[in-house]
Amino acid sequence: MPDFHPRIIGFLCNWCTYAAADLAGSSKLELPPEFTVIRVMCSSRIDHNLILSTFYRGADGILVAGCHPGDCHYGEGNYYARRRFALLKKVMETLDLEPERLELRWVSAAEGNRYAEVVNEFTDRIRKLGPSPIRTSTRL
Amino acid sequence: MNSIVMKQDASTAIRELLAYLLSSSRVDAVLTMRQVPETGSCDLGLITDPSGMVEAEPFLPVMxxxxxxxxSSISMSGKRIAAVLKPCELRGFTERVKREQGSFDNLLTISSICGGVFPLEKVISGDLEKLVPRYIEKTARAEAPRGLRETCKACEEFVPMNADISVSVTEHGSLMHLHSDRAEEYTEGFEGERIEARADQSHIDRMMKSRSAAKGKLFQSLEKSSGLDGLVDLFGKCVGCHGCSRVCPICYCQHCDFESINFDYNQPYFQESLEARGALRLPPDTILFQLGRLTHMSFSCVGCGMCSDVCPVSIPVAGIFKKTGERTAGLFDYVPGRDSEEPIPVMVFKEEELGDIG
Structure with missing residues (x-):
């Protein structure tokens, strides 16, 4: 599917990954245009329903990214985020709902290069997967 | 373990114990299943007057x-209550206590090795009268009675996990096991021979065998209901009543997110969706609702089967929750309702865990 342009949403933590996105931008690293950033104050802010609704409303892939474990601006938010992510991923796995369309990554404020790598890699993955059936289904 | 030998059948013995607790003012109220002898109609009752005990059917296989x-809420009234609970009800209550929706402080919990319950349709059709005698017979022999709830057939948690008093019925007779100081204290002065005994393990093992086999079958039957297409088929007939969450012992939110303004769709949403998809199912989001519930609470699912039982279009909700719940709880070696001191998995974390994520 050469001309498929996925819609990918990135929920980025304000303190680490959003700053990394800024750094990647000002370092003029190449970033995919399909990747839309939504800034949140902490990765633990992402409730399951937010992710599920985002899939329903037309996302082909969702990346949640925040501070590395131990580096959370609020102390421990990302540990909770990690547990919640594991739960949602397990539900998607159990029901065979393409869990690979959801990813969680740690990217610190200094890691502009890593940010570009993570985002490009994830976007490639979603491009290969094609449009999400949840987005296109007429029976939902 | 200190146990009381029951001379009569377990129901009569527990009814007597409950009447004793009420008349000796050790408890203010008793929560138990009741049945009107003349009509056979049954309900869950909170009884304060000892004369009301004649209708108590503590082990009626109905939920x-x-x-x-x-x-949940009456346990926080400050009144002392003796409650007869099926193991999954006790586990459901324990999960609620963890969510600050109940308290063990003034509670004496009585449970039993559970043979399962019949679906409510058997109550409505009036078949219960015929089914119960055979149920008692079969359960005493550790055999699986016919016609139980699907999740009951497949339940491996039929031994109460943290009851004050547990009852075991075997072919060798019935025993009341006292698990806690509170149980010893409340039963003091209650007639009956005290012996040192545990529930018959071979009886439990035999029950477990048929339950495990049924669980395998149940999970296998759900294989086809996965993937988006499978779920669409399964939930295609969902009427969106949310009855499954209303009767769920875990879903306690006063204001469910799915009934909030977040999911109160308006004209622009419909227009936008229709433009994107070309068609829309109404009412919308029946699958999203279950996915949301699955992620929010499946790790606490006690598999009581209420959700499937009340579903007006017979969607096997309970099976899906039981299957998914085992996997989500398994992530954190969590057993719902095992111990009221064990925090729910989303409230705690370990620094060194889930290393493959991120």
Whole structure:
């Protein structure tokens, strides 16, 4: 599917990954245009329903990214985020709902290069997967 | 373990114990299943007057409401209550206590090795009268009675996990096991021979064998209901009543997110969706609702089967929750309702875990 342009949403933590996105931008690293950033104050802010609704409303892939474990601006938010992510991923796995369309990554404020790598890699993955059936289904 | 030998059948003995607790003012109220002898109609009742005990049927194999859910708010009234709970009701209640929706402080919990319950349709059709005698016979022999709830057939948690008093019925007779100081204290002065005994393990093992086999079958039957297409087929007939969450002992939110303004769709949403998809199912989001619930609480699912039982279009909700719940709880070696001191998995974390994520 050469001309498929996925819609990918990135929920980025304000303190680490959003700053990394800024750094990647000002370092003029190449970033995919399909990747839309939504800034949140902490990765633990992402409730399951937010992710599920985002899939329903037309996302082909969702990346949640925040501070590395131990580096959370609020102390421990990302540990909770990690547990919640594991739960949602397990539900998607159990029901065979393409869990690979959801990813969680740690990217610190200094890691502009890593940010570009993570985002490009994830976007490639979603491009290969094609449009999400949840987005296109007429029976939902 | 200190146990009381029951001379009569377990129901009569527990009814006597409950009457004793009420008349000796050790408890203010008793929560138990009741049955009107003349009509056979049954319900879950809270009884304060000892004369009301004649209708008590503590081990009636029916669950009109998950008693753990029903007990939730009354357990915080400050009144002392003796509650007869099925193991999954007790586990459901324990999960609620962890969510600050109940308290063990003034509670004496009585449970039993559970043979399962019949679906409510058997109550409505009036078949219960015929089914119960055979149920008692079969359960005493550790055999699986016919016609039980699907999740009951497949339940491996039929031994109460943290009851004050547990009852075991075997072919060798019935025993009341006292698990806690509170149980010893409340039963003091209650007639009956005290012996040192445990539930018959071979009886439990035999029950477990048929339950495990049924669980395998149940999970296998759900294989086809996965993937988006499978779920669409399964939930295609969902009427969106949210009854499954209303009767769920775990779903306690006063204001469910799915009934909030977040999911109160308006004209622009419909227009936008229609433009994107070309068609829309109404009511919308029936699958999203279950996915949301699965992620929010499946790790606490006690598999009581209330959700499937009340579903007006017979969607096997309970099976899906039981299957998914085992996997989500398994992530954190969590067993719902095992111990009221064990925090729910989303409230805690370990620094060194889930290393493959991120």
């Amino acid at each position: 009109t409401a998950n008693a753990g859910q029903a007990l």
